[in-house]
Amino acid sequence: MTLLTQIDDAEAIVVLNRIAAAPSVECAWTLTVEALARFGFERVNYGYTRYRLGRSIGHPDDAFFLSTHSLDQVKAFHTSGLYMRSADYRWVRENVGACPWDWTRKERAAGRLSAEECEAMDALGAARQRAGYSISFPDGAPRSKGAMGMGCARGVTQEQLDAHWATCGERITAIATMAHFKLSQLPLPVPGLDLSERQHEILGWIADGKTLQDVCVLTGLSLSAVEKYLRRARDELGVETTVQAVAKVAFLNQLYIHASSV
The missing domain is CATH 3.30.450.80 (Transcription factor LuxR-like, autoinducer-binding domain)
Structure with a gap:
């Protein structure tokens, strides 16, 4: 050759x-x-x-x-x-x-x-x-x-x-x-990681410094619903805290994007 x-x-x-x-x-x-x-x-x-x-x-x-x-x-x-x-x-x-x-x-x-x-x-x-x-x-x-x-x-x-x-x-x-x-x-498409658009949205608001009460107002969701989305996001990301979840999504360049674009 x-x-x-x-x-x-x-x-x-x-x-x-x-x-x-x-x-x-x-x-x-x-x-x-x-x-x-x-x-x-x-x-x-x-x-x-x-x-x-x-x-x-x-x-x-x-x-x-x-x-x-x-x-x-x-x-x-x-x-x-x-x-x-x-x-x-x-x-x-x-x-x-x-x-x-x-x-x-x-x-x-x-x-x-x-x-x-x-x-x-x-x-x-x-x-x-x-x-x-x-x-x-x-x-x-x-x-x-x-x-x-x-x-x-x-x-x-x-x-x-x-x-x-x-x-x-x-x-x-x-x-x-x-x-x-x-x-x-670019947003890194890690296999097995499948956050929903709502989970991306809520983590984005948390990254912006919003409180859970703020997120409830911005999304129209109840506090229990927001906490449920965050709990599932933590499980999906394999982390223990919401701070770790935000950090990991940021590391993967997946903050502030639509789930469909990942």
């Missing part, structure tokens, strides 16, 4: 502007995948969390994942906890920038991986036999982290991709970073 390099600097600027103006997660992701495909990447995985805690990304259900491959496999990798034992994740957690996918193989050959990381590498098996690059994005907030993995078609060697990256890496990184910034600012 010949690596494609049709996106020059002028075209890259057009792509960046289109991603920046994307009205939805689906649009931003499609534009990103199409652009990266023109550089020879046929598989793209993206992950983002605002609940990082220590080595962990937090509960996987609170993280946001996109993939051109098997999204179920991506989620299973994180739900199982295998990601925390992988050297790839350690690199993403400790660094910002781009890393070639043969880094772990070289580190293992040099004896610089832990036994746990070697076991995780063996468990992944053929999952990382493609040539590719991972990008770890700058943290936008203390507990946030975003990363993207990009893999070429089988048959492309890492050496070929490295040579290609030397020429196009800055443009690729710029497109991926713009995608990350855009995706992390």
Whole structure:
């Protein structure tokens, strides 16, 4: 396979502007995948969390994942906890920038991986036999982290991709970073989270500093009805207090929006 390099600097600027103006997660992701495909990447995985805690990304259900491959496999990798034992994740957690996918193989050959990381590498098996690059994005907030993995078609060697990256890496990184910034600012559609429009409305009023009595007047609901909506919202969000519920919805960029737009 010949690596494609049709996106020059002028075209890259057009792509960046289109991603920046994307009205939805689906649009931003499609534009990103199409652009990266023109550089020879046929598989793209993206992950983002605002609940990082220590080595962990937090509960996987609170993280946001996109993939051109098997999204179920991506989620299973994180739900199982295998990601925390992988050297790839350690690199993403400790660094910002781009890393070639043969880094772990070289580190293992040099004896610089832990036994746990070697076991995780063996468990992944053929999952990382493609040539590719991972990008770890700058943290936008203390507990946030975003990363993207990009893999070429089988048959492309890492050496070929490295040579290609030397020429196009800055443009690729710029497109991926713009995608990350855009995706992390759009309402994040977390699977399993299904707040009603009324729940969004009430949480929005609470975020504006309104009291429960104020919310009753603004919505025309009784106090018991407002409390019921809030209780169900807390259960849906997996939190204990209304303050935590407002914070979590804000973290997901879902305050002040209609439920149908999430």
